[in-house]
Each structure stands twice: as C-alpha cells, then as structure tokens.
Amino acid sequence: MNNWNLPVKEAVELQKQLSKKIVLKFSSRKINYIAGVDLGYDKKSELGFCSVVIFTFPDLDIFQIYNYHQEVLFPYIPGLLSFREGPIIIKIFEKIIPKPELIIFDGQGIAHQRKLGIASHMGLLLNIPSIGCAKSKLYGKYEEPASEKGSRSYLYDYKDNPIGVVLRTKDNVKPVFISPGHLIGINKSVEIIMKCVTKYRIPEPTRIADIQVAKYKEAILQN
DNA sequence: GCGACAG
DNA sequence: ATCTTGTCGC
Numbered sequence: 673m674n675n676w677n678l679p680v681k682e683a684v685e686l687q688k689q690l691s692k693k694i695v696l697k698f699s700s701r702k703i704n705y706i707a708g709v710d711l712g713y714d715k716k717s718e719l720g721f722c723s724v725v726i727f728t729f730p731d732l733d734i735f736q737i738y739n740y741h742q743e744v745l746f747p748y749i750p751g752l753l754s755f756r757e758g759p760i761i762i763k764i765f766e767k768i769i770p771k772p773e774l775i776i777f778d779g780q781g782i783a784h785q786r787k788l789g790i791a792s793h794m795g796l797l798l799n800i801p802s803i804g805c806a807k808s809k810l811y812g813k814y815e816e817p818a819s820e821k822g823s824r825s826y827l828y829d830y831k832d833n834p835i836g837v838v839l840r841t842k843d844n845v846k847p848v849f850i851s852p853g854h855l856i857g858i859n860k861s862v863e864i865i866m867k868c869v870t871k872y873r874i875p876e877p878t879r880i881a882d883i884q885v886a887k888y889k890e891a892i893l894q895n
Numbered sequence: 896g897c898g899a900c901a902g
Numbered sequence: 903a904t905c906t907t908g909t910c911g912c
Contacts, residue, residue, distance in 0.1 A: 711902075713903055748903070750900040757902075779901045789901070810901040844912090849901085 676759045677746060683755050691787040693796055698856045700773055700801060703729045707772035708877025711757050712885045713744065714893055720744035721892065722760045723885035725877065726772050730867050732876050739888040740764040750810065751785050754793040761794055771800055774864065776877045780804040783827055783836035783851035785811050791853030802853030803861045805878055809849050814838045817847055824862065827851065837862050845873045
C-alpha cells in the first residue's frame with residue numbers, strides 16, 4: 673500500500689522529495705491524547721514487534737494500548753530507519769481510533785541528513801503532529817548542555833540552521849535529542865517533551881511503549 | 896580517503 | 903535493536 677521495499681538509492685530520493693512537505697508549525701487547538709511508539713525485533717524469526725501506548729495529556733494516564741507484529745525485511749541503515757519500521761507503524765495506526773493529536777517516536781524528526789527522520793516521515797504519512805525523541809545523535813553539531821535537568825542547547829545542521837535540541841531531562845543523565853517531526857516546531861516540541869518527563873530520562877510515552885513492546889514480544893514468541 | 900552512524 | 907554480569911552511584 674506504500675513505497676516501502678525500495679532500493680537504497682530510491683529510498684534516499686524519496687526522502688528528499690517528502691522532506692519538502694514537512695511543516696514546522698503547530699496548528700492544533702488542544703492536545704487530549706499523546707501516543708508513544710516503539711519497536712522490538714526477533715532476529716531468528718525476522719519479526720518486528722510494535723506497541724503504541726496512548727496517554728491522556730497532560731495527565732499522562734494510560735488510555736489505550738495497541739500491539740502488532742509482522743515480518744521485517746528492510747535492514748537497519750543509518751538514515752533509512754523509517755523504511756525498516758514504517759510499514760509496521762502505518763499498519764498499526766490503521767487500527768487506532770480515535771487518532772491521538774500527537775505522536776512521539778523513538779528516533780529523529782528533522783535532525784536527519786535529508787530532514788526526514790522517522791518521526792517526520794511517519795507524521796507526514798499519518799498527517800498527525802509528531803516529535804522525534806532519540807537517545808543518541810544521528811546528525812548535526814551541538815555543545816554539551818549543562819548537567820542540570822532542563823538544560824539544553826540547539827542542535828544545528830552543517831549550514832548552521834537549528835534542527836533540534838539536545839535536552840537534559842534529569843540531573844546528571846545523558847541528554848536526549850529532540851527534533852520536530854511534522855506539524856510542530858522546535859520549541860513546542862521541547863515544551864511537550866518536558867511535560868511528558870516524570871521520574872526517568874526518557875519521556876513516559878516512549879518509555880512505556882518500550883516496556884510494552886518487550887512484554888508483547890515475549891508473549892508472542894512463547895507460542 | 897577517513898570517520899560517523901537513530902533503532 | 904540485540905547480546906549479556908557484575909558493578910558503580912544516588
């Protein structure tokens with residue numbers, strides 16, 4: 673139903689085209705539900721497992737949990753993560769009703785070589801505001817933020833344009849890399865991520881999705 | 896040509 | 903992501 677299993681050359685070209693459609697402006701009126709997405713894999717069976725956990729916002733109560741798994745053939749190639757995880761994410765979102773007003777992905781948004789990390793690519797296809805929250809850097813340059821919670825510094829591309837923020841979500845922990853996916857800007861992305869951080873380095877949506885996908889994977893692989 | 900390199 | 907025990911620090 674989409675352009676997925678493409679040759680690398682064509683996938684790269686598609687990213688360049690799609691990145692032109694990314695909108696870095698938040699227009700929605702109010703956010704009632706936020707979703708966190710994460711995936712896990714089983715090398716032996718070539719299966720990819722995906723969990724989407726939907727939270728009320730800003731209370732952050734778990735509202736719904738969705739799980740789905742299918743075969744994954746596209747390899748992990750830095751810069752092309754969405755071609756590996758995209759098919760399963762699009763599939764699981766077909767089941768999600770109602771759609772959340774915002775989605776947080778484990779990975780980059782526009783902080784990407786071609787300005788189309790997985791959060792941007794998925795946000796665009798789903799037409800839902802999205803944010804990328806990665807545990808490490810893929811692309812760009814930055815200065816280390818101070819060690820206190822809330823400290824941040826901009827992440828820039830190699831033409832000095834800001835593409836995201838390196839954010840310290842807790843005291844003395846490694847910072848996370850925040851970048852807008854689609855239909856949202858840098859500052860608003862950081863504001864929302866901070867509202868999703870409670871007791872841990874990783875914001876609740878993706879943190880709980882990670883725990884959920886591990887449980888789901890174990891349950892499926894057992895039978 | 897040599898590193899860097901989301902999950 | 904996954905593999906994989908103990909261990910350092912709050």
